[in-house]
Amino acid sequence: MPAVSKGDGMRGLAVFISDIRNCKSKEAEIKRINKELANIRSKFKGDKALDGYSKKKYVCKLLFIFLLGHDIDFGHMEAVNLLSSNKYTEKQIGYLFISVLVNSNSELIRLINNAIKNDLSSRNPTFMCLALHCIANVGSREMAEAFASEIPRILVAGDTMDSVKQSAALCLLRLYKTSPDLVLMGEWTSRVVHLLNDQHMGVVTAAISLITCLSQKNPDEFKTCVSLAVSRLSRIVSSASTDLQDYTYYFVPAPWLSCKLLRLLQCYPPPEDGAVKGRLVECLETILNKAQEPPKSKKVQHSNAKNAILFEAISLIIHYDSEPNLLVRACNQLGQFLQHRETNLRYLALESMCTLASSEFSHEAVKTHIETVINALKTERDVSVRQRAADLLYAMCDRSNAKQIVAEMLSYLETADYSIREEMVLKVAILAEKYAIDYSWYVDTILNLIRIAGDYVSEEVWYRVIQIVINRDDVQGYAAKTVFEALQAPACHENMVKVGGYILGEFGNLIAGDPRSSPLVQFNLLHSKFHLCSVPTRALLLSAYIKFINLFPETKATIQEVLRCDSQIRNSDVELQQRAVEYLKLSSIASTDVLATVLEEMPPFPERESSILAKLKKKKGPGAVSVTELEDSKREGGELNGGGDRGPDTAAMAASNTSTPSPSADLLGIRSAAPVGAAPSSAGSLLVDVFSEAGPTAPSAAVNDDGFLRFVCKNNGVLFENQLLQIGIKSEYRQNLGRMYLFYGNKTSVQFASFTTTVSCPGELQSQLNVQTKPVEPLVEGGAQIQQVLNIECLSDFSEAPLLNIKFRYGGALQNLTLKLPVTINKFFQPTEMSSHDFFQRWKQLSQPQQEAQKIFKANHSMDTEVLKAKLLGLGTALLDNVDPNPENYVCAGVIQTKSQQVGCLLRLEPNAQAQMYRLTLRCSKDSVSRRLCELLAQQF
C-alpha cells in the first residue's frame, strides 16, 4: 500500500481500494465489489445507528465504486444525512457524493435543498462555499428554482468573503446557463459589473465569466463593462511580470484574466468613446509587440500563456475588423507561427488565419503565405493540422490563385486521409466552379476529381457538372471529348460512367466526326462498362442508348439488339425492365420526327445556388461560410426556389409515360437541386431564430388550430400572429419529458394589461399529459416580449392537444383567444436504428389489424426527397436507409416514451410521384397510437 501523504485516514477505504487494485480479473473485481456492496447495505440497514465517521467511510466507498463505472442504487439518503453533519469532512463527502451521483428523485432534492439552504445562511464561509460548489456542480432546474434569487444577493453583499463571492459568481453562471428564465435581472446586475474593479484578482477572474455570459444575452444592460474591462486590461498588460504576485504565471501577468477580458470585449463593437478606444488599441499593440520580444523563460508554459493572450487579442482584432494596421500586423505574426516548431502553434495560426482571410483588409496579406500553407498541406504529419491547412487554402482562394490552389488540393486528394476526403472533394468542386474562367478547366477539374476520389464524389457534385455543361454550349464539345477519353481507362469509377453516359447521350454527336470516336465506338465503350454498374447507373445508360438511336440512326440495330436481349427485357429489376421494354418499343414504332421530339437535347437548367455549396454549408454549419460566399448566396438567393423544380426522378416518370411523351421530358433524369431554402426551416434546430418565419395572420376565433399542424414535424417557430400579438415557440423533448418556451410579443406600442395565460388539458387528456407552468407578469409593455416556460410530462399516450387561453386588455378592450398547443404524441419519440431484417421481422410481429393504420392521400406539398426527409426526421423517428426494397419509399422507426409504457412504432411512406399521392402505413404496439400518428401525419405531406 502506498504511503498516503495526506487524507483523513479512512483506513477501511484505503484497504478496499488496494483490494480492488489487486484483483487479477474483471470478474474478481466485480466479486469484491458485490461483497462490499452487500456489506455496506447491511450496515445501512442495520439496527445500530452508524456514527458520522462510518457513514462517511461507506458513502466514500460507494462513490469509489460508482467512479469505477458501476451502478449505485442506494446510499443517497445516508449521503444526504452527512450534509447536515457539523463535521466539515463528513459534510464535504456528502456534498461530493451528491454532486457526482445526483438524480432527480424529488423527495431527496427537497432534503438536499434544505441542507444547502442551511449552509448558505450559516455565514460560515467554508460551508457556504461547499454549498455553492454543490449547486454549481448539479445545476438542476430544481436548484435554480430554489436558489436563483438568493445567490445574486450573496454575490453583491458588502460583507461577503472573497472566496464566497468567487463561488457565488460561477454558481450563478451555471444556473443562468441551465435556466436563464429563472435568473432575473435586477438591481444586482449593475453591481456585478463593478466587480471588474475588485481588488482581489480571483474575484475578477470568476466574475468576468458570469459577466461575459450575461453580456451576450443582454448587451445593453451590461455595456458599461466595456470601459471597465479596457482599463483593467490596460493595467495588466502594462504591469511588470512580478506586480501581480501569484497571479503571474511563468512570467506572464494574469493570463487567464487577460484572455477573459479580451473575450468579453468581443461581445461588443469597438468602443465609441475615443479615449477608451485609444487605450484599447494601445493594449493590443503592446500585446503584438510583446510577441516579438525574446522569451523570459524557455518553459513551454511561458510561451503558451503569452500566445494564448496573443491569439485572443487577434480574435478581437478580427472581430472589430476595422483597424487595417492591426489586421496586417496580426497576419504577419501568424505568418511567423506558420513555420514555428511547435505543432500547436502552427495549428492555431492556420485556424486563426482562416478568419483573417475573410476580412477585406487582410485578405491580400494572408495570400502571401500561400506557399507555406501548401507546404503544410503536403508535409504536416498530423491530419488535424492538414485539415486546417486545407481550410485555409479554401478561405484564401480567389480568382488570382484558384488554379494553383485547386491543383494542389487535387494532388493532395490522391493521398488524403479518408476522414477528410469528402469535404475536400466538395471544396475543390466549389472552387472550380466559382473561379472558373474557362469552363474546359472546370470540366477537367471535376473529371479529375472523379478519377482520383470517385467514391467521395457525392451526387451533388456530378449533378452539378452536368447542369453546367448543359447550360454552356461553348464547353459541350470539350466535355464530350474529355469524358470519352476518361472512359478509356480500364478501371473507371462508376460516377465517371454516369457523367460519361449522360454527356455522350446528349453531346456525343459533337465528337462523332472523328473516326476514333465514331458513334459505334462511343456506344461500345459505354456498354463495356454496363455490366459492372449498379442499377441506377444502368438505368441511366439505357436512357443514353435511346438518345443514341436518335442522334445516330446507324446505331439503331445494335442498340435494339442489346435492349432486346433477355438480360434487359426480362431483367428482374422492374425499373430496368420497364426502360428496356419501353425504349425498344419507342425506337421501333415512333417516326424519326416523333423520336427527335421526345429525345430532344435537354433544355438549360434554371440558374440556382450550387447544390454543392448548400451541402458544404450543411456539413459545416452556417458559421463556416466565408463572407464572400455569404454575399454570393445572397445574390443567388432570389432564385433559389424560383425555377421549375423537376420532380424527384423525372426519368422514372418519363420512362413509364412514353405513350404521351412531352417534348421537354427530362429523360435522363437529373435530379434537381434540393430547394435548400425550404429544408432547414423544418429541421427543428434550436438555433433557428424563433421569429424567422412570419406566421399567418389569423383572426381570434373560438379555438385556433391553424398553427398547430405546422409544428408536428418541427419544434420552433411562430405559433400565432395577429395585429397585436405574436406568439413564438421553442421546445425541446427528451424521453417522456418536454419543455416549451412560449414568447409573447406585444406588437403594438401600447401596454397590454391584465395579461393572463392558462394552459388546460381538456377531458381525458388530464390523466395523460401533465403540463406545469407559472403565471406570467400581468403587464406587457409596448414592443416588449415576455417568456413563459411549460414543463410537460407525458404520462400515457394521448390524442387531444392541450389548450392555451390568453386574455388581456388592449386599450380597454378585452382580448380573448384560445390556441391548440402543438404538443403531439410524436414529440416523445426516441429514434431507433435497425437493420432491414429486424425491421421486417417487427413489422410482421405487429400484424393484428387494429395495430395498423393506413391512409392514402393526395400530396399537398412538394414531393422533393430532401423536404420529405427533413419532415420525417423532424417527426422524431429514425429514418432508415436501405430497408425498403424500393428506394423511393421511406421507412422510419421509433419508440414513444410515456411514463406508463413505451410504444414501438414503425412507419412506411410510399410516394407515387406520378399520381401525386402517398400511401402512409403505421404499425404500433398500441392501436390508439397508430391511429393518432396516421391522422397527424396525413396532413403533413
Place this chain on the structure above:
Amino acid sequence: QHVFMLFRQGKLRLQKWYVPLSDKERKKISRDLVQTILARKPKMCSFLEWRDLKIVYKRYASLYFCCAVEDQDNELITLEIIHRYVELLDKYFGSVCELDIIFNFEKAYFILDEFLLGGEAQETSKKNVLKAIEQADLLQEEAEAPRSVLEEIGLT
C-alpha cells in the same frame, strides 16, 4: 468547458461534467473520447475537433488529461488550465503520482472544485487554491478534537 477528465489506458481516473447529460450519454462520450485520444501519436497537435467541440489534451507520464471546450474557447489557455491543475496536485501531494489520485480521489475532486467551478476558472492563484484546501484539512484534524470548531472557522 464541457468536461474535464483524467485517464490512462482503459481506466478513467477522474471525470467532471459541466453540462447536464445522462449517465448513458456520459459513458458513451467518455469512451469515444478516450479512444480518439489514445489513437493519437506522440508529438501530434494537442487540439482536435471532435463533434462540434474542441478537445484539448496533454499527457503526463502515463496519464492523459483532457478537456472538451466550445468552438470559440481559447485552446492554449485551456492547455495551461490542465497544467495548473497538475501543478496543484503536485504541490499538494508532493510530487504526485497516479496512486495518489487513486487513493485520494476525493481530494483530487476537491482541488478541482476550488480551481474550476461550473467549467470556468474560479481561482488561478496556486497559493490561494492550496490555502483553501489546507484550511479544510486543518478543519478535519481539529474536528477530531471536539467543540468550538464552528467559532474557529467563522474567524479564519
